[in-house]
Amino acid sequence: MTPITIHKLNLAGEEVFAYSGEVVSRTSTSIVVEAYFTRHDRFDLGYTVFERGDRFVEYFYADRWYNIFEVHAGGDDRLKGWYCNVTRPAVITDGSVRAVDLALDVFVYPDGRMLLLDEDEFAGLSLTKYEQRAARMAVDELKQIVEAGLSPFRRG
Numbered sequence: 001m002t003p004i005t006i007h008k009l010n011l012a013g014e015e016v017f018a019y020s021g022e023v024v025s026r027t028s029t030s031i032v033v034e035a036y037f038t039r040h041d042r043f044d045l046g047y048t049v050f051e052r053g054d055r056f057v058e059y060f061y062a063d064r065w066y067n068i069f070e071v072h073a074g075g076d077d078r079l080k081g082w083y084c085n086v087t088r089p090a091v092i093t094d095g096s097v098r099a100v101d102l103a104l105d106v107f108v109y110p111d112g113r114m115l116l117l118d119e120d121e122f123a124g125l126s127l128t129k130y131e132q133r134a135a136r137m138a139v140d141e142l143k144q145i146v147e148a149g150l151s152p153f154r155r156g
Helices: 119-123 129-148
Strands: 002-009 015-026 030-036 042-044 049-051 055-061 066-072 079-087 096-108 114-117
Touching: 002 030, 015 055, 066 129, 079 129, 096 119, 096 129, 114 129
Parallel strands: 002 096
Antiparallel strands: 002 015, 015 030, 030 055, 042 049, 055 066, 066 079, 079 096, 096 114
Protein backbone atom coordinates (compact mmCIF):
# COMPACT_ATOMS: atom_id res chain seq x y z
CA MET A 1 0.00 0.00 0.00
CA THR A 2 1.06 3.59 -0.66
CA PRO A 3 1.42 6.02 2.27
CA ILE A 4 -0.66 9.20 2.30
CA THR A 5 -1.19 12.11 4.70
CA ILE A 6 -4.68 13.26 5.67
CA HIS A 7 -5.10 16.91 6.66
CA LYS A 8 -8.17 18.04 8.59
CA LEU A 9 -8.66 21.77 8.00
CA ASN A 10 -10.84 24.35 9.70
CA LEU A 11 -13.13 26.73 7.84
CA ALA A 12 -10.25 29.17 7.26
CA GLY A 13 -8.27 26.37 5.59
CA GLU A 14 -5.84 26.06 8.50
CA GLU A 15 -4.63 22.62 9.52
CA VAL A 16 -6.27 21.35 12.71
CA PHE A 17 -4.35 18.08 12.64
CA ALA A 18 -2.73 15.65 10.23
CA TYR A 19 -2.07 11.92 10.31
CA SER A 20 -0.82 9.23 7.99
CA GLY A 21 -2.54 6.28 6.41
CA GLU A 22 -2.22 3.83 3.54
CA VAL A 23 -4.10 4.02 0.25
CA VAL A 24 -6.44 1.04 -0.20
CA SER A 25 -7.99 2.14 -3.51
CA ARG A 26 -8.74 5.24 -5.54
CA THR A 27 -10.83 6.46 -8.44
CA SER A 28 -10.77 9.76 -10.31
CA THR A 29 -13.05 11.31 -7.63
CA SER A 30 -12.45 9.28 -4.46
CA ILE A 31 -9.90 7.55 -2.29
CA VAL A 32 -10.12 4.90 0.41
CA VAL A 33 -7.47 5.06 3.13
CA GLU A 34 -6.69 2.76 6.07
CA ALA A 35 -5.41 4.50 9.20
CA TYR A 36 -5.10 3.70 12.88
CA PHE A 37 -6.25 5.79 15.84
CA THR A 38 -3.21 7.11 17.70
CA ARG A 39 -4.27 10.53 19.03
CA HIS A 40 -5.35 9.35 22.50
CA ASP A 41 -5.27 6.13 24.49
CA ARG A 42 -9.05 6.40 24.86
CA PHE A 43 -11.39 9.07 23.49
CA ASP A 44 -14.94 8.80 24.84
CA LEU A 45 -17.41 10.70 22.67
CA GLY A 46 -20.42 9.68 24.78
CA TYR A 47 -22.02 7.60 22.02
CA THR A 48 -18.87 5.62 21.11
CA VAL A 49 -15.28 5.29 22.26
CA PHE A 50 -12.21 5.50 20.05
CA GLU A 51 -9.17 3.69 21.43
CA ARG A 52 -5.53 3.55 20.43
CA GLY A 53 -5.19 0.90 17.72
CA ASP A 54 -8.73 1.21 16.34
CA ARG A 55 -8.68 0.70 12.57
CA PHE A 56 -10.32 3.32 10.37
CA VAL A 57 -11.26 2.68 6.75
CA GLU A 58 -11.76 6.21 5.47
CA TYR A 59 -13.68 7.19 2.32
CA PHE A 60 -12.94 10.66 0.90
CA TYR A 61 -14.71 12.17 -2.11
CA ALA A 62 -13.75 15.07 -4.37
CA ASP A 63 -17.36 15.39 -5.52
CA ARG A 64 -19.31 14.96 -2.27
CA TRP A 65 -19.72 17.14 0.81
CA TYR A 66 -18.80 14.43 3.32
CA ASN A 67 -16.35 11.70 4.19
CA ILE A 68 -17.06 8.40 5.93
CA PHE A 69 -14.86 6.66 8.50
CA GLU A 70 -15.66 2.99 9.10
CA VAL A 71 -14.37 2.31 12.62
CA HIS A 72 -13.20 -1.13 13.79
CA ALA A 73 -12.05 -2.06 17.31
CA GLY A 74 -8.29 -2.48 17.52
CA GLY A 75 -8.36 -5.74 19.43
CA ASP A 76 -10.88 -7.88 17.56
CA ASP A 77 -11.70 -5.76 14.46
CA ARG A 78 -15.38 -5.59 15.55
CA LEU A 79 -17.30 -2.88 13.67
CA LYS A 80 -17.97 0.04 16.04
CA GLY A 81 -19.83 2.12 13.47
CA TRP A 82 -19.31 4.85 10.90
CA TYR A 83 -18.30 8.40 11.71
CA CYS A 84 -19.35 10.73 8.90
CA ASN A 85 -17.95 14.25 8.66
CA VAL A 86 -19.74 16.91 6.65
CA THR A 87 -16.96 18.71 4.78
CA ARG A 88 -16.28 20.65 1.65
CA PRO A 89 -15.36 18.21 -1.15
CA ALA A 90 -11.91 16.75 -0.45
CA VAL A 91 -8.83 17.80 -2.35
CA ILE A 92 -7.08 14.55 -3.25
CA THR A 93 -3.53 14.45 -4.61
CA ASP A 94 -0.93 11.68 -4.91
CA GLY A 95 0.44 12.29 -1.42
CA SER A 96 -2.38 13.89 0.54
CA VAL A 97 -6.05 14.37 1.24
CA ARG A 98 -7.28 17.75 2.50
CA ALA A 99 -10.78 18.18 3.90
CA VAL A 100 -12.34 21.34 5.35
CA ASP A 101 -14.53 20.30 8.27
CA LEU A 102 -17.96 21.96 8.50
CA ALA A 103 -18.65 20.74 12.07
CA LEU A 104 -21.81 18.77 11.26
CA ASP A 105 -21.35 15.02 11.79
CA VAL A 106 -23.41 11.86 11.60
CA PHE A 107 -22.59 8.74 13.61
CA VAL A 108 -24.08 5.48 12.36
CA TYR A 109 -24.23 2.44 14.64
CA PRO A 110 -23.74 -1.05 13.13
CA ASP A 111 -27.53 -1.62 13.36
CA GLY A 112 -28.23 1.47 11.24
CA ARG A 113 -29.30 3.87 13.98
CA MET A 114 -28.06 7.40 13.26
CA LEU A 115 -27.10 10.37 15.41
CA LEU A 116 -26.83 13.90 14.01
CA LEU A 117 -24.07 15.71 15.89
CA ASP A 118 -22.74 19.24 16.42
CA GLU A 119 -25.69 21.18 15.00
CA ASP A 120 -24.99 24.12 17.33
CA GLU A 121 -21.37 24.31 16.20
CA PHE A 122 -22.49 24.13 12.56
CA ALA A 123 -25.04 26.91 13.08
CA GLY A 124 -22.27 29.14 14.46
CA LEU A 125 -20.08 28.87 11.35
CA SER A 126 -19.93 31.69 8.82
CA LEU A 127 -21.03 29.75 5.77
CA THR A 128 -22.58 30.95 2.56
CA LYS A 129 -26.18 29.94 1.83
CA TYR A 130 -24.79 27.56 -0.80
CA GLU A 131 -22.48 25.86 1.75
CA GLN A 132 -25.28 25.61 4.32
CA ARG A 133 -27.57 24.00 1.74
CA ALA A 134 -24.82 21.66 0.48
CA ALA A 135 -24.06 20.55 4.06
CA ARG A 136 -27.74 19.80 4.80
CA MET A 137 -28.05 17.94 1.51
CA ALA A 138 -24.97 15.88 2.48
CA VAL A 139 -26.69 14.82 5.71
CA ASP A 140 -29.81 13.85 3.75
CA GLU A 141 -27.69 11.87 1.26
CA LEU A 142 -25.90 10.03 4.08
CA LYS A 143 -29.25 9.12 5.65
CA GLN A 144 -30.51 7.77 2.33
CA ILE A 145 -27.35 5.71 1.76
CA VAL A 146 -27.54 4.26 5.29
CA GLU A 147 -31.24 3.43 5.01
CA ALA A 148 -30.66 1.73 1.66
CA GLY A 149 -27.72 -0.24 3.09
CA LEU A 150 -25.44 0.93 0.28
CA SER A 151 -21.64 0.81 0.38
CA PRO A 152 -19.82 1.36 2.65
CA PHE A 153 -22.68 0.87 5.11
CA ARG A 154 -23.51 -2.71 5.90
CA ARG A 155 -25.58 -3.87 8.78
CA GLY A 156 -24.23 -6.50 11.11
